[in-house]
Amino acid sequence: MPICFGISFTKTLLNQARSLVHVYTDGSIGISTGAVEMGQGVNTKMLQVAANIFSISPASIKVNTTNTYRIANTSPTAASATADLNGKATQIACMAILQRLKQVAADELKMPVDDIQIKDEFVYANGKKTDWDWKKLVMAAYIKRISLSEHGHYTPPGIHYDAAKEKGHPFAYHVYGTAIITVTIDCLRGIYETDSVKVVHDFGSSMNTMIDRGQCEGGIVQGIGWMTMEEIVYDKEGKLRSNALSTYKIPDIYSVPEEITIHPLETIKDNLAIFRSKAVGEPPLMYGIGAYFALRNAVKAFNPVAEIPYDAPMTPEKVLMSLYSHS
Amino acid sequence: MKATSFIVQFLYSPLGGGGQNIDSYTHVRGESVYLDDIPVVNGTLYAAAFDSPVAHGKIVSLDTNEAIMMPGVVSILTANDIPGENQIGGIIPDEELLAGTHVHFCGMPIALVIAETDEAARAAVKKIKVVIEPLPVITDPREAKEKGELIIPPRTFQLGDTTTAWSQCEHIFEGRADTNGQEHLYIETQGAYAVPQENGAIRIYSSTQGPTAVQRTAARVLGVSMNQIEVDTTRLGGGFGGKEDQATTWGVMVALAAYHLKKPVKYCLHRMEDMRMTGKRHPYSSDFKIGLSNDLKIIAYEATFYQNAGAAADLSPAVMERTLFHCTNSYFVPHVKATAYSCRTNLPPNTAFRGFGGPQGMFVIEAAIAKAAEQLGIPATDIQQKNFITDR
Numbered sequence: 001m002p003i004c005f006g007i008s009f010t011k012t013l014l015n016q017a018r019s020l021v022h023v024y025t026d027g028s029i030g031i032s033t034g035a036v037e038m039g040q041g042v043n044t045k046m047l048q049v050a051a052n053i054f055s056i057s058p059a060s061i062k063v064n065t066t067n068t069y070r071i072a073n074t075s076p077t078a079a080s081a082t083a084d085l086n087g088k089a090t091q092i093a094c095m096a097i098l099q100r101l102k103q104v105a106a107d108e109l110k111m112p113v114d115d116i117q118i119k120d121e122f123v124y125a126n127g128k129k130t131d132w133d134w135k136k137l138v139m140a141a142y143i144k145r146i147s148l149s150e151h152g153h154y155t156p157p158g159i160h161y162d163a164a165k166e167k168g169h170p171f172a173y174h175v176y177g178t179a180i181i182t183v184t185i186d187c188l189r190g191i192y193e194t195d196s197v198k199v200v201h202d203f204g205s206s207m208n209t210m211i212d213r214g215q216c217e218g219g220i221v222q223g224i225g226w227m228t229m230e231e232i233v234y235d236k237e238g239k240l241r242s243n244a245l246s247t248y249k250i251p252d253i254y255s256v257p258e259e260i261t262i263h264p265l266e267t268i269k270d271n272l273a274i275f276r277s278k279a280v281g282e283p284p285l286m287y288g289i290g291a292y293f294a295l296r297n298a299v300k301a302f303n304p305v306a307e308i309p310y311d312a313p314m315t316p317e318k319v320l321m322s323l324y325s326h327s
Numbered sequence: 328m329k330a331t332s333f334i335v336q337f338l339y340s341p342l343g344g345g346g347q348n349i350d351s352y353t354h355v356r357g358e359s360v361y362l363d364d365i366p367v368v369n370g371t372l373y374a375a376a377f378d379s380p381v382a383h384g385k386i387v388s389l390d391t392n393e394a395i396m397m398p399g400v401v402s403i404l405t406a407n408d409i410p411g412e413n414q415i416g417g418i419i420p421d422e423e424l425l426a427g428t429h430v431h432f433c434g435m436p437i438a439l440v441i442a443e444t445d446e447a448a449r450a451a452v453k454k455i456k457v458v459i460e461p462l463p464v465i466t467d468p469r470e471a472k473e474k475g476e477l478i479i480p481p482r483t484f485q486l487g488d489t490t491t492a493w494s495q496c497e498h499i500f501e502g503r504a505d506t507n508g509q510e511h512l513y514i515e516t517q518g519a520y521a522v523p524q525e526n527g528a529i530r531i532y533s534s535t536q537g538p539t540a541v542q543r544t545a546a547r548v549l550g551v552s553m554n555q556i557e558v559d560t561t562r563l564g565g566g567f568g569g570k571e572d573q574a575t576t577w578g579v580m581v582a583l584a585a586y587h588l589k590k591p592v593k594y595c596l597h598r599m600e601d602m603r604m605t606g607k608r609h610p611y612s613s614d615f616k617i618g619l620s621n622d623l624k625i626i627a628y629e630a631t632f633y634q635n636a637g638a639a640a641d642l643s644p645a646v647m648e649r650t651l652f653h654c655t656n657s658y659f660v661p662h663v664k665a666t667a668y669s670c671r672t673n674l675p676p677n678t679a680f681r682g683f684g685g686p687q688g689m690f691v692i693e694a695a696i697a698k699a700a701e702q703l704g705i706p707a708t709d710i711q712q713k714n715f716i717t718d719r
Contacts, residue, residue: 036566066559066560077537078536166482166485225509248510248602286685
C-alpha cells in the first residue's frame with residue numbers, strides 16, 4: 001500500500017502560526033505557541049527547537065498552555081502541519097533573541113558579533129570557550145535593557161491555490177512511503193489476524209525518532225481499525241446503533257499486528273519541514289488501507305470465485321460470507 | 328535516499344534522536360492535567376445537553392416544567408436564551424448551537440440543563456419532553472444527491488482529457504467502492520469549563536484542537552468581542568480531528584451558561600453522549616472507471632465521490648477538497664477527472680478525522696487497481712509499480 005500525502009492546510013490562509021518566547025532573568029525559558037498538545041508530542045518538538053537554537057538544556061525550557069490571550073488567531077492543530085508551522089515560528093522568535101544576546105556578548109567581549117557563538121550554555125568567541133555562561137549573558141542583556149522576549153510569525157512560502165481554475169501549488173511538500181501487510185484468515189470462522197506490517201516511511205530527517213515512530217504505529221493501527229473492524233451503524237431513522245464501546249469495536253492489544261517494522265527513509269532533498277523533519281501525524285494512517293486489500297486477497301486465495309464488493313470495513317462477518325460466496 | 332534502521336538513525340540524528348516525550352513522567356504517574364483534572368472553582372455548576380431523539384423534524388413543543396423542578400437544577404437554556412447569533416458553523420453558517428425550530432439529526436442539542444451537580448443535570452435531562460413533527464430522513468449520500476441536498480456545489484479536478492483517452496485504453500474497468508465512517512474515540516471525551524472573569528469576560532478551558540475557533544464562536548454566540556473570551560488548553564487526551572471543529576459546541580455551551588448565571592459551568596460528556604452527538608469520519612460511496620494500456624500503464628481514471636456530510640457543513644467542503652487532491656494517491660495518471668459531491672443527510676455533521684478525506688480518495692483508486700488486477704489475473708502490485716510518480 002503506497003501513500004503520497006500532501007502537507008499544508010488546503011485552505012492556504014490557515015498556513016500561518018505564531019510563537020511567543022520569553023527568556024527570564026534566571027535564564028529559564030517559556031514558550032507559547034498555537035500548537036495544541038494532544039498526545040502527538042508537539043510540545044516536545046517545540047522544546048527541542050528552542051533547546052537546539054539556544055544550545056541550552058531542555059530542563060531550562062517550559063512549554064506553556066495554548067492560550068488565546070498569549071497567541072492570537074491560531075489555526076487549528078490539524079493537517080499534520082502543526083509542528084512545522086509553530087516550530088518555524090518558534091525558530092524565528094528564538095533566532096531573534098539569540099541574535100540580540102550574541103550582540104550583548106560581542107559588546108562585552110569587544111568582538112565582532114559574527115565571531116560569537118553560544119554552545120552548551122556558554123559563549124564561545126572565535127571558537128574558544130569564554131567565562132560567560134548563559135545565565136550571566138541573559139542577566140547582562142536585562143541590565144542593558146535589551147528585550148528578552150520575541151513574538152515569531154511564520155508562513156510557508158510558495159503555496160497557493162486557485163479554486164476557480166482548480167489549479168495551483170497547495171502543498172509545502174509531500175510525505176511518501178509504502179507498506180506490505182500480511183494477514184491470516186480462519187477459513188472456518190471468518191476471523192483474522194494481521195501478522196505483520198512492514199513499512200518504509202519518508203521522515204525527511206526525523207527530529208524525534210521515538211515520537212515519530214509512535215505516530216506511525218498509532219496511525220497504522222487506527223487505519224487498520226477503520227478498514228477492518230470499526231463499523232458505524234445508523235438505522236434508517238438516522239439513529240446510531242453502534243453507540244457504545246460494546247457495539248463499536250476498535251483494535252485492542254489482541255488485534256494489533258503481531259509485528260510492525262518501520263524503516264525510515266532519509267530523504268536528502270530540502271523541504272519546508274521544521275529541521276527537515278517531515279510531518280508525521282496523518283500519512284501513516286493510510287498504510288492501514290492495505291489491510292482491506294490483504295484480506296480480500298486472502299479470501300480469493302481460498303475461494304477464487306468469491307464476489308466481494310469493494311466495501312470497507314472488511315469485518316469478520318463480511319469475510320465469512322465472502323469465503324463461501326459464489327459468483 | 329537510503330533506508331536505515333531506527334537505531335542507526337537515533338545515533339546519528341543531529342538532535343540525538345530528540346529524547347522522550349516531555350509528558351512521559353506525568354502521564355505514567357497520572358499527574359498530567361486534562362480538562363477534568365482542572366481544580367474547579369467554588370460554586371461551579373454542571374451542564375448536560377438534551378438532544379433530539381429524531382433525525383429530522385419540526386419542534387412542536389418543548390416541555391421543561393418537570394425538569395426545572397428537579398432537585399439541584401438551576402436553569403435550562405434554549406435557543407431563545409442566545410444573546411448573539413445561534414450559529415456555530417465554521418466554513419458555512421448553517422449550524423445552530425441549540426435547535427430553534429427544526430432538528431436535523433439525532434443527537435442535535437435542543438436544550439442545556441445547568442445544575443449543582445453533574446448527576447442532577449443528567450437526571451433533569453431525562454425529564455424534558457419534546458414533541459417533534461417528523462420530516463423525511465435521508466441517511467444515504469446518493470439519495471441526498473438525487474434530491475439536490477448538497478452542502479456546496481460539486482467540484483471537479485481534471486488533468487488531460489479523459490473523454491478522448493478511453494479510446495487509447497486496452498482494458499477498461501468500472502465499479503463502485505464504499506468506505507464507512509469512523510468514530511474518533513479519543514480517550515478523553517469532549518468537554519469544556521467556563522469561568523466568568525471581571526467586566527463580562529469569560530475564560531474557557533476547552534479540550535479543543537482549535538482554541539481560536541472556540542473563542543471566535545463563543546464571541547459570536549454571546550454577541551461579545553473576541554478579546555472578551557480567553558480560551559486555554561493544556562492538553563487533550565486525543566483529538567484525531569474530532570476536536571478540530573466539534574469541540575466548539577461544548578465550549579460555547581458552557582460559556583453561554585456562565586454568561587447567564589455569572590458562575591463557572593463545566594460539561595464533560597459521557598462516552599455515549601459523545602458518540603451520539605458528535606460527527607465522525609465521512610462515509611463515502613464512489614464510482615470509478617479506470618483504463619489501462621497493454622503494458623499496464625494507467626491511461627485514464629474517472630471517479631465520482633458521494634461524501635456523506637451529515638446535517639451541516641462543518642469541515643465537509645475542505646475534507647471533500649482533500650479527497651480530490653489525493654484521488655490518484657501515489658500514481659501518475661495522464662488523464663484524470665474526479666468529481667465530488669458533499670451530500671447533506673440527517674446524520675450528525677461529519678468532521679475532520681486523521682487523513683481528512685485523503686484516505687477515502689485513496690481507497691477508491693486502490694479498489695480500481697485491485698479490480699483491474701483481479702480481472703486480468705495479475706497481482707495488483709504489477710499495476711502499482713508501473714504507475715508510481717517519479718522524480719523528474
